[in-house]
Amino acid sequence: MAHYDFNMPVSEAQVRALQVNDTVTLNGTLFGIRDATYIHMFDRGRKTHFDMHGHAVIHTAPNVKWTGETEANPAGYAPVCVGTTTSARMERFTRPLMEQYGVRITIGKGGLFAASQAAFSELGGVYLAIIGGAAALETTWIEQIEDVDLDDLNPESLWKFRVKDFGPLLVAMDSHGGNLYTEVNKAARDKRAGVLASLGVKT
Amino acid sequence: MKIDLQKIEDASKEIYIRALKLLPPDIKQGFARLDKTETDATGKAVLGTMIRNIKVAEDTNNLLCQDTGIPIYNVVIGRGVEFDGFALKQAIVRGCARATKEHPFRSSVVHPVTRQNAQTSCGRSIPVINVEFSDTPETLSIEMIPKGSGSENNSWLKMAIPADGIDAIKTFVIDCVLEAGGKTCPPTIVGVGVGGTADLCVHLSKVAATRPLGSSCDDPEGAKLEVELSAVVNQLGVGAQGLGGDSTAFAVHVETAATHITLNPVAVNMQCHSARRARATFTPAGVSYGY
Numbered sequence: 001m002a003h004y005d006f007n008m009p010v011s012e013a014q015v016r017a018l019q020v021n022d023t024v025t026l027n028g029t030l031f032g033i034r035d036a037t038y039i040h041m042f043d044r045g046r047k048t049h050f051d052m053h054g055h056a057v058i059h060t061a062p063n064v065k066w067t068g069e070t071e072a073n074p075a076g077y078a079p080v081c082v083g084t085t086t087s088a089r090m091e092r093f094t095r096p097l098m099e100q101y102g103v104r105i106t107i108g109k110g111g112l113f114a115a116s117q118a119a120f121s122e123l124g125g126v127y128l129a130i131i132g133g134a135a136a137l138e139t140t141w142i143e144q145i146e147d148v149d150l151d152d153l154n155p156e157s158l159w160k161f162r163v164k165d166f167g168p169l170l171v172a173m174d175s176h177g178g179n180l181y182t183e184v185n186k187a188a189r190d191k192r193a194g195v196l197a198s199l200g201v202k203t
Numbered sequence: 204m205k206i207d208l209q210k211i212e213d214a215s216k217e218i219y220i221r222a223l224k225l226l227p228p229d230i231k232q233g234f235a236r237l238d239k240t241e242t243d244a245t246g247k248a249v250l251g252t253m254i255r256n257i258k259v260a261e262d263t264n265n266l267l268c269q270d271t272g273i274p275i276y277n278v279v280i281g282r283g284v285e286f287d288g289f290a291l292k293q294a295i296v297r298g299c300a301r302a303t304k305e306h307p308f309r310s311s312v313v314h315p316v317t318r319q320n321a322q323t324s325c326g327r328s329i330p331v332i333n334v335e336f337s338d339t340p341e342t343l344s345i346e347m348i349p350k351g352s353g354s355e356n357n358s359w360l361k362m363a364i365p366a367d368g369i370d371a372i373k374t375f376v377i378d379c380v381l382e383a384g385g386k387t388c389p390p391t392i393v394g395v396g397v398g399g400t401a402d403l404c405v406h407l408s409k410v411a412a413t414r415p416l417g418s419s420c421d422d423p424e425g426a427k428l429e430v431e432l433s434a435v436v437n438q439l440g441v442g443a444q445g446l447g448g449d450s451t452a453f454a455v456h457v458e459t460a461a462t463h464i465t466l467n468p469v470a471v472n473m474q475c476h477s478a479r480r481a482r483a484t485f486t487p488a489g490v491s492y493g494y
Contacts, residue, residue: 010345033395040389056260061269062269062309065307080265080266080306081265081268081309083264085242086352087357088386109389109444110385111385111386111445119276129446130251131256131444132268133253133268133270133351133388133476134252135265135266135267135269136259136267137262138269138468139263139265139278140263154320155310157309180446181384181385181445184385184442185441185442185445187447188439189381192377192381192396195377195435195439196374196377199377199431199432199434200370201370202370
């Protein structure tokens with residue numbers, strides 16, 4: 001188990017060096033994306049002008065406050081509370097996001113599945129677990145909302161955050177087939193019969 | 204006691220904001236209990252971050268979680284309380300929208316077909332407003348629950364048959380916990396509805412999931428079932444955030460209703476670790492806030 005500090009963006013080699021149970025802290029740019037953003041980008045043909053090559057995305061739709069464009073809030077939005085949503089719904093978008101935009105890191109909670117795992121292995125990517133529901137803490141790692149695109153989808157816009165000491169985050173899926181969620185799930189299912197027996201369930 | 208609708212509106216705004224920021228004491232105690240018994244290093248670290256987040260939210264006067272949820276208001280009307288019921292519901296809706304606009308925070312509510320967000324946390328039949336009656340004199344209580352979607356997306360109903368008996372109910376609950384994995388933001392409160400009609404059964408599972416920790420079902424059979432299930436659920440090892448360990452659930456709660464001779468329904472609804480609630484209580488002395 002090693003710890004890595006990443007200044008974004010990162011190279012394929014940096015991402016492939018990561019293994020499950022390592023930890024990572026990010027600095028610099030982080031993009032916020034989720035359901036509607038993905039649907040519009042990959043099912044409805046919309047494009048973003050952001051260069052996301054080598055970057056990380058986090059599954060989020062933040063609470064923001066409109067301030068008008070200022071030096072502190074160049075996109076006109078101040079972050080109020082930035083947290084993380086469940087990644088499972090975003091499963092089928094991992095590959096196109098990596099193939100078309102060169103994204104290397106997906107941050108979320110609850111994990112992704114086989115299609116994402118295959119994309120991480122083939123294209124060089126990882127999934128970093130953040131603690132869901134710990135948004136007040138996560139917000140203290142956000143320095144600024146630098147820019148926003150597809151803002152008609154607000155709050156599910158494509159957000160460009162600048163982050164400082166964002167983490168530590170746990171490598172939960174790596175590019176070598178490692179997947180913490182699968183391991184935990186398999187172990188839990190192996191305990192099912194014993195738990196049901198202790199409840200007196202006849203099987 | 205006559206209720207001033209402006210005060211209802213103001214309180215409906217206030218309790219939405221309070222619910223988003225202040226975790227009830229029973230949930231904090233639930234965290235302390237799990238933290239004490241957690242044996243897995245990752246689980247311990249995850250719980251530590253969650254506990255730290257509760258403190259950061261209080262210190263920075265911020266929301267605990269980004270998910271402002273589907274707003275639910277549970278109104279309990281005591282004896283001798285006078286008001287215009289239709290206007291009371293409208294006042295709650297106005298308070299809910301004002302909380303969203305005036306704090307401000309994220310409106311998480313969209314039309315189910317167009318997916319348009321009115322940016323008010325309100326829409327058709329939302330906020331959910333449940334109305335019940337009690338025999339407490341001159342008291343009106345409004346409980347606010349911002350129900351997060353990570354846990355709400357993991358909701359299940361099974362119309363089991365009488366021949367499957369209680370075993371079907373127990374098996375279903377365990378299988379739902381396994382299926383949910385980390386998607387529900389565990390540790391959760393696993394809410395189980397047993398009996399009733401299909402819709403009542405699902406409603407009961409929500410009531411169970413959002414009940415305070417330490418409370419128990421007032422049907423002795425339901426209470427027995429929740430003790431049994433609570434004792435074993437953490438043996439599964441799903442753990443906090445689904446990353447392993449002993450902290451899969453704070454508790455399993457059960458609510459029951461009588462059912463038809465042909466039915467054996469069971470529903471599961473979960474509440475995430477950000478198990479938020481706030482309450483405003485109106486009496487002749489005025490309004491007071493709590494959980």
